[in-house]
Amino acid sequence: MTGPREFDLVLQGATGFTGRLAAEELRSCAPSSLRWAVAGRCPERVHALARKLDVQGLVADGLDRSAVGALAARTRVVLSCAGPFTRWGSLLVAACVEEGVHYADLTGELPWMETLIDRHHEDCVERGIAIVPASGFDSVPTDLGVQALVTELGQAVPIHGFFTLQGGLNGGTLHSGLALAEDGSPPTTPSRPIFPLPVLDRWAAPFLMAPVNERVVGRSAEMMAGVQSGYGPSFLYREHLLTRGRAGAWGMATLLKSANRMLASPSGRWLLRRFGPKPGEGPSERAIRMGFANLVLLAGPLNDPIAIRRWAWDGDPGNQITVRCLVQTGLALAAGEALRGGVLTPASALGSSLFNRLQDSGAVREGASGSGAVGISAPVGATIH
Numbered sequence: 001m002t003g004p005r006e007f008d009l010v011l012q013g014a015t016g017f018t019g020r021l022a023a024e025e026l027r028s029c030a031p032s033s034l035r036w037a038v039a040g041r042c043p044e045r046v047h048a049l050a051r052k053l054d055v056q057g058l059v060a061d062g063l064d065r066s067a068v069g070a071l072a073a074r075t076r077v078v079l080s081c082a083g084p085f086t087r088w089g090s091l092l093v094a095a096c097v098e099e100g101v102h103y104a105d106l107t108g109e110l111p112w113m114e115t116l117i118d119r120h121h122e123d124c125v126e127r128g129i130a131i132v133p134a135s136g137f138d139s140v141p142t143d144l145g146v147q148a149l150v151t152e153l154g155q156a157v158p159i160h161g162f163f164t165l166q167g168g169l170n171g172g173t174l175h176s177g178l179a180l181a182e183d184g185s186p187p188t189t190p191s192r193p194i195f196p197l198p199v200l201d202r203w204a205a206p207f208l209m210a211p212v213n214e215r216v217v218g219r220s221a222e223m224m225a226g227v228q229s230g231y232g233p234s235f236l237y238r239e240h241l242l243t244r245g246r247a248g249a250w251g252m253a254t255l256l257k258s259a260n261r262m263l264a265s266p267s268g269r270w271l272l273r274r275f276g277p278k279p280g281e282g283p284s285e286r287a288i289r290m291g292f293a294n295l296v297l298l299a300g301p302l303n304d305p306i307a308i309r310r311w312a313w314d315g316d317p318g319n320q321i322t323v324r325c326l327v328q329t330g331l332a333l334a335a336g337e338a339l340r341g342g343v344l345t346p347a348s349a350l351g352s353s354l355f356n357r358l359q360d361s362g363a364v365r366e367g368a369s370g371s372g373a374v375g376i377s378a379p380v381g382a383t384i385h
């Protein structure tokens with residue numbers, strides 16, 4: 001980074017649904033010494049938000065190379081909620097790399113993450129710049145939970161993660177999935193069989209976000225191999241949704257197959273665009289508050305695990321949990337806690353310091369949240385039990 005910067009942190013995409021929540025989260029938990037600003041593409045909306053929060057507002061369209069370059073040149077850290085990232089994210093990341101700025105975002109768009117690795121990883125390693133995609137619900141809870149268990153065990157054993165969730169679906173998330181499908185990326189949810197899990201008295205079903213979370217954990221393992229015992233060539237992570245019984249597991253598997261089919265077909269995508277939530281929309285405040293995500297991690301054989309750990313995250317996964325993860329990632333980067341440079345994962349970029357921040361701030365605790373109910377991300381504000 002060249003010379004002193006005007007801001008410690010700039011939040012791009014601050015006028016979107018998660019962006020506004022992230023801006024409020026920053027206002028409530030950033031240290032008073034942090035010099036931060038909000039940014040977005042629309043001057044009126046950015047300045048209105050900036051006035052409300054009493055911070056500076058910067059205008060930068062993600063497709064305007066010089067505008068994102070100017071934004072990156074003014075700060076030490078960029079957080080971005082401007083997605084689909086495959087559409088609006090690439091120039092901003094390139095500008096951050098050029099200006100030597102740490103960066104984190106909310107993407108779950110795997111092909112785009114692979115592009116960032118190809119384009120920027122080596123350069124960032126050399127220059128100590130941390131680029132941390134997937135710093136929301138995908139994939140912070142999984143990546144940090146697995147890393148904590150790997151650290152505790154100190155040996156490479158297979159780990160399986162099982163989520164129970166309650167939450168809603170943002171228009172931005174739906175439209176990021178649609179953008180990927182339109183770009184020809186096949187739906188990536190694995191068509192794995194459902195199976196009983198007697199050790200938890202539950203059934204397991206395929207999980208929508210498993211491909212992203214498994215890839216992120218796999219990359220953490222690649223990055224940490226040789227640095228941290230427990231990751232290594234024989235390490236394996238698999239992720240599932242947990243349901244009460246066989247019928248629930250079958251229902252979830254069927255629902256996912258249908259969603260994948262819809263995303264894969266032009267008429268299905270038309271229906272999702274027409275009737276699904278629009279960009280800028282998301283669950284109600286109440287639904288955001290009532291949401292939760294419980295992650296159970298099992299190490300070793302599923303029928304006789306050597307360790308079981310439970311992590312409870314309060315709030316809607318795609319919103320409250322997501323913005324808490326993103327904001328604490330940004331604060332950790334701004335505090336100089338990045339462990340290395342590269343196009344990284346939450347665990348390889350910040351590891352236990354981020355997990356400690358999230359626990360200290362009350363975002364996550366050991367145990368289980370909610371009623372133990374089994375829910376899934378559902379149309380805005382709804383829960384499926």
Ligand SMILES: NC(=O)c1ccc[n+]([C@@H]2O[C@H](COP(=O)([O-])OP(=O)(O)OC[C@H]3O[C@@H](n4cnc5c(N)ncnc54)[C@H](OP(=O)(O)O)[C@@H]3O)[C@@H](O)[C@H]2O)c1
Pocket residue numbers: 012013014015016017018019040041042045060061062063081082083084085088106107108134135136137138139170171172173174176177278279280281282317318319322
């Ligand atoms: N990792 C996770 O767990 C997780 C959870 C939730 C969301 N997400 C992802 O986060 C992203 C945002 O979600 P959301 O619900 O907040 O969506 P949203 O409400 O539609 O917000 C999208 C943001 O992108 C901005 N934008 C649009 N075009 C732009 C451009 N040309 N240049 C710069 N910014 C532009 C929008 O600006 P305007 O306000 O001016 O329209 C808005 O701020 C999505 O990609 C979603 O998939 C991830």
